[in-house]
Amino acid sequence: MQLAILLYDRFTALDAIGPYDTLSRVPGVETVFVAERTGPHRNDLGSLGLVAEATLDEVTAPDILVVPGGPGQLAHMTDGPLQEWIRAVDAHTTWTTSVCTGSLILAAAGLLKGRRATSHWLALDQLPGFGAEPTGERVVFDGKYVTAAGVSSGIDMGLTLAGRIAGDTVAQTIQLGIEYDPQPPYDAGSPEKAPAEVTAKLRQGSRDVLMGEA
């Protein structure tokens, strides 16, 4: 079973690594980081380089596709190599997934039309423009399309999908292996729970957040 994680410049690292360090641990899964060119791809903050091992041409029929988000998403919203590749491989996937604003790339490729989906909370309002129905859930399944909310939600998505693919015991084994027993020091992880001024500040600066400045 091949897991393809798409990279592009200015992606958000945790968007890719959450699904990676859960789904890649499912027995039988072989993972490839794929991009327009091989070699390191720089993240949104500019200080991290993650290596793509294969070009788009070399990955033609992955079983699982993960599209991470990040401000670099903006460069791939119109027709081009990534959009074409996503549509082509989607014809072969068992699961087509995204984290954060990665869902906007899937939506722009026409794959989420008429489907329930999610994205980073600051980007949810962009989904209807592509015919998708935004939901407030953290991980949304609609057929083979699985979208996750902002950044860290990719861990929850990865574990949920691991359970669907390989059963609860495998997913629980992965969860215990990565000791995923979250204990955030604050309860500020959603716009409803965060202090009003924190939510307001990010809403006001949403362009900066989605552009990778926060």
Next chain:
Amino acid sequence: MQLAILLYDRFTALDAIGPYDTLSRVPGVETVFVAERTGPHRNDLGSLGLVAEATLDEVTAPDILVVPGGPGQLAHMTDGPLQEWIRAVDAHTTWTTSVCTGSLILAAAGLLKGRRATSHWLALDQLPGFGAEPTGERVVFDGKYVTAAGVSSGIDMGLTLAGRIAGDTVAQTIQLGIEYDPQPPYDAGSPEKAPAEVTAKLRQGSRDVLMGEA
């Protein structure tokens, strides 16, 4: 404020990226991935390459040090370039931190003697051999030494430390920015909570887990 994240072959990706995608978002923090050699470093699963931008010689006085864990830790438990570098930069850090079995590297360097510390739950029993006192907490502060439990706990550590460094509002803003409102599909993230057979299986295969096979 310089954040140095140490890389070595066969590290666990999420161990490094959890602290990275929280602490690197603190205003004024400049992050560098540092290793014995520059260039891509391969993780425990072998399918990921993360780039080190600087050699040990080039990073002499970071304010924050993060040592991730992973099966490659075993190769750095005796005196050698990493141990020497860690001891040297620790003389300058404001915070010396680890995730997962990264604490065993710090402990082997003699930095956790007489200190409370944690590690991956399967590695906790190795801490007393280095004079450290293992605790069941997910994130442990003892003076400037901050150790986190297995893999995913680095996110909780990063947010907690972000709060100490820059205040609660900054940390909450980062938490909301990465939408860290965890909703694991199972409650199996600690040996006490996971189904008994899952915990037993990982305990039996603990060598495999710590060697990166799980």
